[in-house]
Amino acid sequence: MITRLQSFVFRLWVVARMQLRLSRRNVEDLLPVIVMPLLTFGSVAIFLDAKRVDLLGHALTASTLLTVGQMGFFVGSDLVSLERRDQLLELMVATPTAYGVVLAARIFVITALGLLGVVEGWLIVRFAFGVPVPLPHAPELLATLLATVAAASGMATLFSALFGLARSSRTFQHAVNGPFYLLGGVLVPVAYLPTWAQHLSPFTFFYWSADLLRDCFRPEAIHSLGSRLAIIVALGVSFGGSGVLVVNRMLHRLRRDGALGLS
Amino acid sequence: MNHWRVFRVSLLVGVRDFRLFWNWRTWLFGWLSRILTSAASWVLVGRLLGDTARLNYLLVGNAAVAGVGTFAVAVSAWERWDGTYALLVVAPRSMAPAMMGRTAVWILHWIGSSFATFVFLWLAFSWHPPTIGLLVAIPGVTLLALSTYALSLFLGACIGRVPALRNILINILTSAILVLCGVSVPVSFWPRWVQAIAAVLPTTHALAAIRAGFAGQPGWVVARDMGLEALVGLGWLTLAVLTIDRMAEAGRADGSIHFS
Numbered sequence: 001m002i003t004r005l006q007s008f009v010f011r012l013w014v015v016a017r018m019q020l021r022l023s024r025r026n027v028e029d030l031l032p033v034i035v036m037p038l039l040t041f042g043s044v045a046i047f048l049d050a051k052r053v054d055l056l057g058h059a060l061t062a063s064t065l066l067t068v069g070q071m072g073f074f075v076g077s078d079l080v081s082l083e084r085r086d087q088l089l090e091l092m093v094a095t096p097t098a099y100g101v102v103l104a105a106r107i108f109v110i111t112a113l114g115l116l117g118v119v120e121g122w123l124i125v126r127f128a129f130g131v132p133v134p135l136p137h138a139p140e141l142l143a144t145l146l147a148t149v150a151a152a153s154g155m156a157t158l159f160s161a162l163f164g165l166a167r168s169s170r171t172f173q174h175a176v177n178g179p180f181y182l183l184g185g186v187l188v189p190v191a192y193l194p195t196w197a198q199h200l201s202p203f204t205f206f207y208w209s210a211d212l213l214r215d216c217f218r219p220e221a222i223h224s225l226g227s228r229l230a231i232i233v234a235l236g237v238s239f240g241g242s243g244v245l246v247v248n249r250m251l252h253r254l255r256r257d258g259a260l261g262l263s
Numbered sequence: 264m265n266h267w268r269v270f271r272v273s274l275l276v277g278v279r280d281f282r283l284f285w286n287w288r289t290w291l292f293g294w295l296s297r298i299l300t301s302a303a304s305w306v307l308v309g310r311l312l313g314d315t316a317r318l319n320y321l322l323v324g325n326a327a328v329a330g331v332g333t334f335a336v337a338v339s340a341w342e343r344w345d346g347t348y349a350l351l352v353v354a355p356r357s358m359a360p361a362m363m364g365r366t367a368v369w370i371l372h373w374i375g376s377s378f379a380t381f382v383f384l385w386l387a388f389s390w391h392p393p394t395i396g397l398l399v400a401i402p403g404v405t406l407l408a409l410s411t412y413a414l415s416l417f418l419g420a421c422i423g424r425v426p427a428l429r430n431i432l433i434n435i436l437t438s439a440i441l442v443l444c445g446v447s448v449p450v451s452f453w454p455r456w457v458q459a460i461a462a463v464l465p466t467t468h469a470l471a472a473i474r475a476g477f478a479g480q481p482g483w484v485v486a487r488d489m490g491l492e493a494l495v496g497l498g499w500l501t502l503a504v505l506t507i508d509r510m511a512e513a514g515r516a517d518g519s520i521h522f523s
Contacts, residue, residue, distance in 0.1 A: 028427075035438065178298075181300070182300050
């Protein structure tokens with residue numbers, strides 16, 4: 001049992017290391033990390049121009065979630081499409097490790113790289129605008145970021161499975177990520193949304209992550225930290241688990257029908 | 264073949280490119296959904312700030328530039344990957360009309376996106392801007408799309424040397440336009456040296472003209488800002504035309520055309 005677990009963890013480690021190497025060499029993989037924090041300039045400028053320094057935490061929250069989200073939605077969820085295009089999927093499927101697990105591990109690494117966006121956003125506010133941004137709850141912030149990466153990876157795994165195999169990922173990415181950010185209250189809390197939309201928000205992990213991240217930038221004590229973190233992780237695990245199941249089932253059907261390279 | 268004919272044929276190629284990229288369904292439900300969500304976000308930011316004047320400022324700025332991207336930069340790189348760049352280089356004419364034609368279709372995409380955003384804000388958020396402002400917005404948006412296109416063309420020519428950086432350049436430039444050119448905060452918010460950069464970027468003056476129209480300022484103010492935008496656009500277009508063939512020549516001289 002231990003040997004099997006060790007072997008599984010070792011395979012995950014190998015996959016993660018491989019993805020890290022691939023991403024380091026491919027500037028396209030790091031595009032959201034380079035670009036999304038630039039949007040911090042826009043939102044911070046709006047808040048400072050309106051003399052609302054109290055809203056800077058909102059800008060940093062948005063910068064963080066947009067970078068992590070884009071790494072998952074745009075880079076991570078493109079993996080299956082790209083492997084189909086390059087005809088690597090057939091080789092990957094032929095290996096003994098379940099493809100869904102490999103996919104989820106690779107997407108986790110890509111999404112985790114999005115955490116660089118937090119640092120960039122903070123540096124922009126601190127040095128480009130010269131406004132100090134205290135971090136009164138650093139350990140809680142770190143825990144929230146890790147939970148957010150897990151949730152974003154789970155979501156991206158499901159999207160990758162659903163739309164990579166359908167060869168329509170780009171259109172889907174354009175269509176869904178905006179509404180997800182809006183419903184999740186990434187920049188503006190969901191209290192400003194119409195009431196009917198607010199009912200949908202808790203089903204997105206962004207809603208929980210954004211709320212918790214904003215609390216982490218405020219000096220007041222954070223309430224119900226454990227349960228809020230648990231909800232974010234639970235959403236991620238359920239999305240990721242569904243993604244692994246979907247991809248394994250679809251690949252099984254394609255292999256059985258001999259249609260993997262043809263569909 | 265004269266320049267105009269080359270441009271026309273290349274434009275048809277560009278239309279085919281566009282159709283490969285988008286069909287009416289993906290454009291409506293993919294692209295439009297994205298930019299309309301973005302417009303809705305600015306409405307929420309305005310509400311968060313609790314200031315109607317700022318809300319209007321954000322809506323006018325972001326609706327005007329809703330579609331503006333610098334996608335023409337990427338399209339220029341496609342010539343490399345399609346293997347057609349080398350054929351254009353060996354053709355006896357300047358490459359400029361061919362590059363301009365293939366990328367020009369994206370101007371309509373930007374203008375259509377902006378107008379759709381104005382209509383969406385009007386219908387979904389009961390936003391009722393003054394009619395005169397909307398009338399100024401039509402030529403204003405068209406002009407800013409044309410001048411942004413000119414800059415894209417210039418950068419597309421430069422990026423021909425390092426096509427792998429095209430998407431980064433597109434995003435940085437789009438972010439610069441959104442942040443610096445008076446879209447969300449007045450240009451005067453930034454330090455003087457940043458304002459100097461904004462003055463030569465496309466969008467800044469056209470947006471000032473549109474805002475002048477919405478504020479009911481005299482016609483000569485609108486005309487002056489439109490004129491400045493046209494000058495900026497012409498400047499970038501001249502640079503683009505001068506650069507396209509030079510870059511191709513440089514690629515031919517060092518043999519990098521097929522390898523970059």
